[in-house]
Amino acid sequence: MDFQMARRMSDIKASEIREILKITEKSEVISFAGGLPAPELFPVEEIKRVNKMVLDRDGQRALQYSTTEGFRPLREWIAHRMNSRLGTSFDCDNILVTHGSQQALDLSGKVFLDEGDVVFCESPTYLAAITAFRAYGCSFIEIPTDDEGMIISELVTQLEKCENAKLLYIIPDFQNPTGRTWSLERRKELADISARFGVAVVEDNPYGELRFEGKTLPSVKSFDIAGNILCTGTFSKIFCPGYRIGWIAGDKKIIRQYVLVKQGTDLQCNTIAQMEISKYLELYDIDAHINKIRTIYRKRRDLSVQTMEEVFPTGVSFTRPQGGLFAWVELPAHINSRDVLEKCLEQNVAFVPGGSFFPNGGKENTFRINFSNMSEEKIVEGLNRLGAVLNKFID
């Protein structure tokens, strides 16, 4: 090979998570590293049935090319669902079906970002969003975040100083990696800021349906007066990730731009996957299914938090997420979680070090714990081993 690649390639590194996942494929490893849903909850039998129904009734159409926008009945369901839960007022033309919400992020980069633009995000933020946006040559300004969400006064200070702010990227519900949820107040403020500064917002929401307690809060989008806010969603966490079906929602004019960009990117999403999900939603009770998921994840969250309280040494703090898949652990400042990971791997326990969730680096004394994809027995055993390792570091 004697050719030249694009400049962006020098910034593109393997996702640390995906690399750790490879190590943890061995069955003896107790892994808190992934973000995988519990596969025992996938509705396999129901999917078999809807596959047969779709192919029996409409096989040729299900296997053919279709529109870039996505399968209309599915987009209608998504719009209706968002309106009833999140205070939006969408119809199907506000929705573009994407390859998981990850593609919604990539397309957002393509729609909004020129080289040298700035993306504002929570600190820390979702690792793969950093990768997606960075491919378009942007830099990041991280805004300090507390248990209520982004600290808005800091955001304003930074926006006032920044000449090429292009995108605000936020995950207000059960954030990845911290598990935190934004307060109502901060949501309203963020929407106001977006209008005041004329900056687009991507409100990423893959976990919002997985609330364990308390009331669903309206989306930031529901307070959007300027039409600047886009929302993502996905079937990966409430149905199955293997289908790679998610969406992006927003004002029709901007969604039309996303559609054009998706045309050139990969034409459209899998036709039959969209029709199967749509048929499933028509025939089965998705709320009952989500309740099943929530109940099990809630138990796992409870057990994780309880075990961490019992076995983690003093000086280690962690979040108690109200939903989602993740908790976030902070160690005393002098401890590097990559060193902890090394010792843990010797004990066949894995997690993701927190450093890579900070686009500009730093905070190596943090790590992320996933609790959705493991038996209760393994959660206790794994966290006990992890606690023992931590005790040695802190002693």
Add this chain to the structure above:
Amino acid sequence: MDFQMARRMSDIKASEIREILKITEKSEVISFAGGLPAPELFPVEEIKRVNKMVLDRDGQRALQYSTTEGFRPLREWIAHRMNSRLGTSFDCDNILVTHGSQQALDLSGKVFLDEGDVVFCESPTYLAAITAFRAYGCSFIEIPTDDEGMIISELVTQLEKCENAKLLYIIPDFQNPTGRTWSLERRKELADISARFGVAVVEDNPYGELRFEGKTLPSVKSFDIAGNILCTGTFSKIFCPGYRIGWIAGDKKIIRQYVLVKQGTDLQCNTIAQMEISKYLELYDIDAHINKIRTIYRKRRDLSVQTMEEVFPTGVSFTRPQGGLFAWVELPAHINSRDVLEKCLEQNVAFVPGGSFFPNGGKENTFRINFSNMSEEKIVEGLNRLGAVLNKFID
């Protein structure tokens, strides 16, 4: 909306084909506009069976996240197939599964193109490749092309003058839009040029399996001494496009870079779609299936060519493709095919005007005819109507 989008958005327009396709959804329209495979040939019953088998045996895995690289048995099949047909020597790690070959083009843009780079292509070339690459801010140099392929002396002249040549994009087999196939000689020469100038090549090959006569030619990749050449492929034309499963193949080092880029773009392709295709390939005779497709498309090609010969006026020339889905029509220079299309639509006949297949514009006296997705009766009727319209323009 009061935000700013990326500069690239001012270049991104709706695909003319996709827009015409919307008009032609009316059942009374005889459309030569699409590039759709014949849906009556989709193996619907077999797919029902493999879906059930995959879900019975391996349901949880089929619906879960999986690796970015793609399902290993499927990649093994692809490598083996390419080696036996195209003179390559790949194994599964030379292959990345993509969302159709369209995504292979988008990822190629991301891997190779900086703003201001130049892509060299045939003139005319595949419309959606232009869109895919243009999103990364490149410009195009079109190389004149005859019935043997790109005119290599012209390519050399242009490469010598160009300081930021980054990519050569070619479709050597049954090209879209012209239906032309490159000679063996030109393939060898192109591979040499790529090594001599240190420029990467994307050899796009969605139609190669659909040869109606003559012998399969080795790929350009098979003459690659520098490791500069990447090949795309897809299941869309030999199986079903609705699955959105294609691939890109090349030297392992560069494929590894594509994998990293795909990670940030959409994580991975649909797991169950990959497993179903793999199971289908294991249980059924894909060669017999492809033969069925070839036989029918050959008949439709024969009938199209014969009818065009009968009803098109003198002064109109067209290609006689040895395979694939498309023929290319050239009108006398003063006739604009968009005007012809307007009159044809009044007669409920559609095609794609040729102008948009030239990235730098021009050649409005051309158009593309698709013959794969229509009954023989409609082919004759449609081309007769088209011939009548052309006669009025040329009289």
